[in-house]
Amino acid sequence: FKMINYNISYSNSHRHFLDFEFTAKTNGANKIQFQLSAWRPGRYELANFSQNIQKWAAFDENNNPLAFRKITKDLWEVDSDNAMEITITYNFYSNQLDAGSCYLDEHQLYINPVHCMFYIVGRKEESYTLNLEIPSTYRIASSMKQEENTLTVKGYDLLAESPVICSDSLQHGTYEVDGITFHIWFQGKCNPDWEKLNKDFTAFTKSQIKHFGGFPVDEYHYFFQITPYISYHGVEHTKNTVLLLGPGNEIMDKRYEDLLGVCSHELYHTWNIKAIRPVEMYPYDYTKENYFRTGFVAEGVTTYMGDMMLYNSGVFSWEEFIKTQNQNLERHLTNYGRYNLSVADSGFDNWLDGYKLGSPDRKTSIYPDAALCMLMVDLEIIRNTDGRNSLHSVMKELYEEFAQKDKGYTEDDFRNICVRFGGLKVAEIFENHIYGTEDYIPTLKTALDVVGLELKEKKNPNLSAQYFGFVAVKENEKVIIKKVEPNSVTDKNKIAPEDEITKINGENIEGKLTDILKECKDEVIFTIKKRFSEKSISLAIGNNYQLLEFMKIKKAKDEQLTFRKVWSS
Numbered sequence: 001f002k003m004i005n006y007n008i009s010y011s012n013s014h015r016h017f018l019d020f021e022f023t024a025k026t027n028g029a030n031k032i033q034f035q036l037s038a039w040r041p042g043r044y045e046l047a048n049f050s051q052n053i054q055k056w057a058a059f060d061e062n063n064n065p066l067a068f069r070k071i072t073k074d075l076w077e078v079d080s081d082n083a084m085e086i087t088i089t090y091n092f093y094s095n096q097l098d099a100g101s102c103y104l105d106e107h108q109l110y111i112n113p114v115h116c117m118f119y120i121v122g123r124k125e126e127s128y129t130l131n132l133e134i135p136s137t138y139r140i141a142s143s144m145k146q147e148e149n150t151l152t153v154k155g156y157d158l159l160a161e162s163p164v165i166c167s168d169s170l171q172h173g174t175y176e177v178d179g180i181t182f183h184i185w186f187q188g189k190c191n192p193d194w195e196k197l198n199k200d201f202t203a204f205t206k207s208q209i210k211h212f213g214g215f216p217v218d219e220y221h222y223f224f225q226i227t228p229y230i231s232y233h234g235v236e237h238t239k240n241t242v243l244l245l246g247p248g249n250e251i252m253d254k255r256y257e258d259l260l261g262v263c264s265h266e267l268y269h270t271w272n273i274k275a276i277r278p279v280e281m282y283p284y285d286y287t288k289e290n291y292f293r294t295g296f297v298a299e300g301v302t303t304y305m306g307d308m309m310l311y312n313s314g315v316f317s318w319e320e321f322i323k324t325q326n327q328n329l330e331r332h333l334t335n336y337g338r339y340n341l342s343v344a345d346s347g348f349d350n351w352l353d354g355y356k357l358g359s360p361d362r363k364t365s366i367y368p369d370a371a372l373c374m375l376m377v378d379l380e381i382i383r384n385t386d387g388r389n390s391l392h393s394v395m396k397e398l399y400e401e402f403a404q405k406d407k408g409y410t411e412d413d414f415r416n417i418c419v420r421f422g423g424l425k426v427a428e429i430f431e432n433h434i435y436g437t438e439d440y441i442p443t444l445k446t447a448l449d450v451v452g453l454e455l456k457e458k459k460n461p462n463l464s465a466q467y468f469g470f471v472a473v474k475e476n477e478k479v480i481i482k483k484v485e486p487n488s489v490t491d492k493n494k495i496a497p498e499d500e501i502t503k504i505n506g507e508n509i510e511g512k513l514t515d516i517l518k519e520c521k522d523e524v525i526f527t528i529k530k531r532f533s534e535k536s537i538s539l540a541i542g543n544n545y546q547l548l549e550f551m552k553i554k555k556a557k558d559e560q561l562t563f564r565k566v567w568s569s
Helices: 156-160 194-212 256-269 295-312 318-333 343-348 368-384 391-401 411-422 424-434 441-449 463-468 513-518 558-567
Strands: 003-009 017-025 031-035 053-060 068-072 075-079 085-093 108-111 127-132 139-142 145-147 150-154 164-167 171-177 180-187 219-226 231-236 240-246 453-458 470-475 478-484 500-504 523-529 534-540 547-552
Touching: 053 068, 053 075, 075 085, 127 164, 139 180, 139 219, 150 156, 164 180, 171 194, 180 194, 194 256, 194 295, 194 391, 219 256, 231 256, 240 256, 256 295, 256 318, 295 318, 295 343, 295 368, 295 391, 318 368, 318 547, 343 368, 343 424, 368 391, 368 411, 368 424, 368 441, 368 558, 391 411, 411 424, 424 441, 441 453, 463 470, 463 513, 500 513
Parallel strands: 003 127, 180 219, 219 240
Antiparallel strands: 003 017, 017 085, 031 075, 053 085, 068 075, 108 164, 127 150, 139 164, 145 150, 171 180, 231 240, 453 547, 470 478, 478 500, 500 523, 523 534
């Protein structure tokens, strides 16, 4: 029974450096390669974690140094001739607090092993023991097997998916569904309302398990990193999820919808992407990009279904649910990349420029844009099968025929199942909107008619977007333009992203842009600073970045009402 041993310790926690000691038998090999991951499952972009390693050394069982060399950005090779056992020591800078990283300070130790822990090339299946040298007052939150301060896990795949939080201020609660225990952990200042959490979490968890007919794992953990400032982020793993949310004093009221939204989304991932996996990631290759075009399944279905499960379980009201759909629609309509790169191609390109805006109007998003496609597919399946099937049927089939048979699905597998249930209209959605860049709105209107919904015009609540077709943010006390609608009055006056607004109507900018624009009539004079010039430009107020919103039709027909019931059940 082969075992890799890790000792994890630290001193001077304010410096954020974690110390690792990795020990394994050489098994007679004269060279051993140590691989650190280049990305993490759950985020489909290259991450280059090894830039956080400051020191690295290798020793034999007698503590004699061994020669080593670096072969790629995250692969080290050690000469292990005559050594029975090998120990590598290194440190890792842990000063990034989000739902997928590593963080150390005087209050907590938080590790995502995929960032900072190695596997031996050719020995990925070996088990790991982690010994944590932490203060005696600290508790450990983890989905790994635990005995006192020692954690064990089988194989690198599961290690990579097993975050750990250690602190003396962890709050912990549980709920049970179908004999499975679900753990909720909070790290950071907050006052959880356990009764409310248990009621709502039990409801959406039951709904998800019912729709799939089973749960892929034997226990599950929600790990919350609660911040004193505004934050929102979630990362899915095989048996757990990490959720970054703040501010802590608002998570049970003002941010509670966000808390439920991110938790339902991440729980749905336990099936969709952790169990139901694209063939390109079966198995994961941690050394390089794992290109796949089905981000529209991984994130599109999950974004749509995460919200749908909150609605069909009664946790969200109709108003709360439709707000999430309107947010997806707003993000779609304010991104002109939708006419340039399809959802499938945009997902593929996440590996190139990740989740940031990138160059203007280049690509679309595998979250809101793909979610709208899945809404259309769902409604067309309901129409085509007379309410007998829905997108739930597709996902259940993927779970039973692929996940439970330990195989990955292809793009064609997913499309074929959708088209088998949904017919010609669904085939067109794939061709025009998932693989093409045709305008969503006519197809969306047709699909919404199935359940008696329509789209109504709405003015953009962001006044700079509505009046002039630009979106600006404050960066280091400067007002910087980030997005410009093509052919808007802003664009026609040669104003572009990264230009700075220094004055409005000759006055310095005090307070919020929206508050200043509220007072303006007809025309506004902006002083625009470019890299090598500054000038004042007068812009006429218009109606730009126009939005649409979902509304129930006043007099829906019986069939529409029947299908609406099917859709929301």
